[in-house]
Amino acid sequence: xxxxxxxxxxxxxxxxxxxxxxxxxxxxxxxxxxxxxxxxxxxxxxxxxxxxxxxxxxxxxxxxxxxxxxxxxxxxxxxxxxxxxxxxxxxxxxxxxxxxxxxxxxxxxxxxxxxxxxxxxxxxxxxxxxxxxxxxxxxxxxxxxxxxxxxxxxxxxxxxxxxxxxxxxxxxxxxxxxxxxxxxxxxxxxxxxxxxxxxxxxxxxxxxxxxxxxxxxxxxxxxxxxxxxxxxxxxxxxx
Amino acid sequence: xxxxxxxxxxxxxxxxxxxxxxxxxxxxxxxxxxxxxxxxxxxxxxxxxxxxxxxxxxxxxxxxxxxxxxxxxxxxxxxxxxxxxxxxxxxxxxxxxxxxxxxxxxxxxxxxxxxxx
Ligand SMILES: Cc1cc2nc3c(=O)[nH]c(=O)nc-3n(C[C@H](O)[C@H](O)[C@H](O)COP(=O)(O)OP(=O)(O)OC[C@H]3O[C@@H](n4cnc5c(N)ncnc54)[C@H](O)[C@@H]3O)c2cc1C
Ligand code: FES
Numbered sequence: 001x002x003x004x005x006x007x008x009x010x011x012x013x014x015x016x017x018x019x020x021x022x023x024x025x026x027x028x029x030x031x032x033x034x035x036x037x038x039x040x041x042x043x044x045x046x047x048x049x050x051x052x053x054x055x056x057x058x059x060x061x062x063x064x065x066x067x068x069x070x071x072x073x074x075x076x077x078x079x080x081x082x083x084x085x086x087x088x089x090x091x092x093x094x095x096x097x098x099x100x101x102x103x104x105x106x107x108x109x110x111x112x113x114x115x116x117x118x119x120x121x122x123x124x125x126x127x128x129x130x131x132x133x134x135x136x137x138x139x140x141x142x143x144x145x146x147x148x149x150x151x152x153x154x155x156x157x158x159x160x161x162x163x164x165x166x167x168x169x170x171x172x173x174x175x176x177x178x179x180x181x182x183x184x185x186x187x188x189x190x191x192x193x194x195x196x197x198x199x200x201x202x203x204x205x206x207x208x209x210x211x212x213x214x215x216x217x218x219x220x221x222x223x224x225x226x227x228x229x230x231x232x233x234x235x236x237x238x239x
Numbered sequence: 240x241x242x243x244x245x246x247x248x249x250x251x252x253x254x255x256x257x258x259x260x261x262x263x264x265x266x267x268x269x270x271x272x273x274x275x276x277x278x279x280x281x282x283x284x285x286x287x288x289x290x291x292x293x294x295x296x297x298x299x300x301x302x303x304x305x306x307x308x309x310x311x312x313x314x315x316x317x318x319x320x321x322x323x324x325x326x327x328x329x330x331x332x333x334x335x336x337x338x339x340x341x342x343x344x345x346x347x348x349x350x351x352x353x354x355x356x
Binding site: 003004038041043051053054055056081098100101102103178214221231237238239 | 244265268284286287288289290291292294295296297314316318319322
């Protein structure tokens with residue numbers, strides 16, 4: 001068991017966001033509020049298959065939503081942690097530690113912020129972008145969001161609403177138009193990043209935040225750092 | 240057989256784990272054969288908030304002997320270690336450093352926490 005304090009939370013509501021992705025709204029026991037920095041995650045202790053698994057899930061809630069917070073995850077084929085969570089029902093109880101993690105916004109600068117999301121890896125960007133847009137200072141921010149199909153995109157209404165509301169925020173979905181099994185970042189995201197931020201680039205003041213699943217995240221990191229962006233300017237979280 | 244000696248800055252008694260590296264993985268978190276995997280598989284607790292995915296620094300350990308018996312750091316581990324409290328030149332992430340032979344001594348720092356709130 002972890003040595004850090006463990007909390008319990010009740011599942012208040014479950015909503016299906018896409019056929020394989022659900023949001024769980026959790027209320028911490030004893031009226032505790034969850035104070036977190038946008039981008040941080042919770043570490044869930046899941047009693048699956050006779051063992052206690054440790055699985056990280058990012059806090060999807062907007063800053064200030066501390067009473068009843070959200071995690072959003074997809075079911076991974078044969079994955080014991082996500083399958084356990086997908087078998088939970090409203091009123092069930094979950095144990096977790098945290099919040100944890102350093103994949104958070106730096107002190108805002110005048111730099112342009114580029115958020116690069118591969119599929120469900122968009123989750124940390126919801127609170128991060130909300131924080132950036134409401135922080136004052138009119139930070140230019142772009143969200144590049146890749147998925148196999150348009151129907152896989154999460155929180156689309158919100159990205160579009162923010163785009164209408166904040167002139168300095170733009171949302172660019174990059175749809176591969178393929179089945180999930182055939183999906184790769186080469187089908188849209190990687191060429192887009194290459195064309196807009198690598199080829200012929202002359203200004204290196206941008207700050208990149210990349211989040212997604214597995215090796216593609218490292219591929220994007222290497223592409224950008226290889227193009228001359230500073231190490232600290234290319235932050236990433238690989239799930 | 241390989242040997243991993245563990246001392247704790249919080250004063251817990253030292254422990255020694257003897258293991259056959261060819262039997263890895265010993266648990267289900269972290270790289271197979273990593274310090275985290277070896278410890279958890281032999282009943283020694285090490286915090287691992289991100290599940291051994293190189294996304295936090297809670298499994299930070301300090302190697303005091305036998306660094307050559309561990310796999311080399313990759314860029315991902317270095318990027319994460321940058322944020323570890325109490326970082327020293329022989330710091331490693333327990334979930335990433337794989338031990339395939341020999342004798343290694345590690346110290347588990349008192350502060351492995353990177354909670355920011
Ligand atoms: C810091 C951090 C934050 C995370 N936040 C989220 C989150 O908000 N939402 C979320 O869905 N997952 C998130 N994850 C991934 C999550 O912790 C689990 O790894 C995931 O649910 C798979 O666990 P499992 O036991 O079902 O499958 P396992 O058998 O443990 O499968 C692991 C494999 O699945 C891959 N994988 C990890 N996440 C996904 C995914 N979402 N879809 C497809 N493959 C995946 C891994 O790269 C690995 O190859 C996060 C991971 C980290 C390290
Ligand atoms: S357990 Fe999180 S980095 Fe090792």
